[in-house]
Amino acid sequence: MRRCQDTVFELESFLEREHGFIVPSYWRWDPHTPSVHDKNMKKVILASLSENVAMFSGRNQLGYEVAQTGQHVQLHPSSSLLVFAQKPSWVVFGDLLSVSNEYLVCVSAVEFQSLYDLQPPPSFDVSKMEERKLQTKTLTGFGTILLKRFCGKSNSNLLGHVSRIRKACLDERIFVEVKVDENLIQLYAASHDMNTATMLVSDVLEYEKKRLRTECMEKILYHGSGSASPMALFGSGAEIKHLELEKHSLSVDVYHSNINAIDDKELLMFFEKNTSGSICAVYKFQGMGKDPPDREKWGKITFLSPDAAKRAVELDGDEFCGSNLKILPSQSAMGGDKTFLFPEVKARIFWPRRLSRGFGIVICDKNDVNIE
Incomplete structure (x- = not known):
């Protein structure tokens, strides 16, 4: 403003000195009027x-x-x-x-x-x-986790998204600003590019939503006194691997007089064929330091349903690799023949993107066991 005032004084002095013209007072500029x-x-x-x-x-x-x-x-x-x-x-x-x-x-x-x-x-x-001229569009309604996934570590994902949008619209001025604390995304693009930019951002957000639905987060339940604190997995992407209803066993112990002669792959194919292909997990029993009763124990096989385990038990006595198989139901991890005070539903669950050996127990009314 000082430079502006100096310029005005200089012009007035020039008019008076060179042309003998005195600027009237009502010509004077008032910034407030x-x-x-x-x-x-x-x-x-x-x-x-x-x-x-x-x-x-x-x-x-x-x-x-x-x-x-x-x-x-x-x-x-x-x-x-x-x-x-x-x-x-x-x-x-x-x-x-x-x-x-x-x-x-x-x-x-x-x-x-x-x-x-x-x-x-x-x-x-x-x-x-x-x-x-760049227009501004605000997108809201996202969770903090989703926005952080959208941005990536050190905004690496966000920079990649912006680069792809600029390439699609042929405009290097386009920008995407993410405000995680305010739960919003701001797009800057010309009016004729705004729809394209919005569509590309929405596609990425939808993809990240789908990934979140099939993933889980690992959280510490509490800090235990031992070396490892108990963990829990949270997320909607869990799948039930198998159920244990009441005292129906899902696992069988497999015995053979000559376990060294067994081809593990052929044995599993034998069970797959005779139990409708419903093997869930296999545990191979180690041979070192076995007590005499366990020297013939090959291992344990877990099935997806009690019916499949029952069919496996019915194979007891079948000939395999020159000797008869001995197949017995495994003792329940929850206590074998112990009488429970509540109907038990034990479910093995896992997340496809993060394998877990955990299990959950649901306590419910006796009439609801099969529904659960």
Whole structure:
């Protein structure tokens, strides 16, 4: 404002000295009282500096785009226009100051319509410049975990998303800003590219939602006194591997007089064929240090249902590799023949993306066991 005041004094002195003209008091400019002279003055400034027109890009980080060069420049921090906290859409500047950064100085706001009234017309296409202005669109309604997955570690995923959108729209100015704390995403794109940018972002978010639905998070239940604290898996992607209803066993112990002669693969194929292919898990019993009763024990096989385990037990006495198989139901991990005070439903569960050996027990009414 001081430079502006000095310029006014210099013009008044010139008029009085060279032309003997004293400026009337009612011509004096009052910044607090708008008048028709303000509009006329802006027209004069614009006509004399028609090559120094810049348009606000639509994003604060980019600043203003110089119409002649396409260069993005910020207003100088001392500009009075910044006091109003809302950058005007179109400005005309006196100089381009180059220090550590480049800034527009001696800047005046101009009306968009006045650009069409310039004579001669400006050398740039006003309509195309206006179409290039970035628009803002806000997307909300996402969880913190989803937004963090969208951004990735150190925003690596976010940078990749922005790069793909820019490539699809052929515009390097497009930007995606994620505010996790405010649970929103802001898109910056030209009006004709906004739908494409929104669609691409929505596709990525939907993909991440699907991944979250098939994954789980691992959390410490409490810090135990031992070396390992108990863990629990949370997430909707769990699948039930098998159920143990009441005292119906899912596992069988397999015995053979010559376990060294057994081909493990052939034995499993034998059980698969005779139990409708419902093997869930296999545990091979180790031969070192066995007590005499367990020297013929090959291992344990777990099935998906009690019926499959029952069919496996019926194979007891069948010949395999020159000797008869001995197949017995495994003792229940919950206590064998112990009488429970509640109907027991024991479910083996796992997450496809994070294997777990855990199990859950559901306590329910006796009539609801089969439903569970």
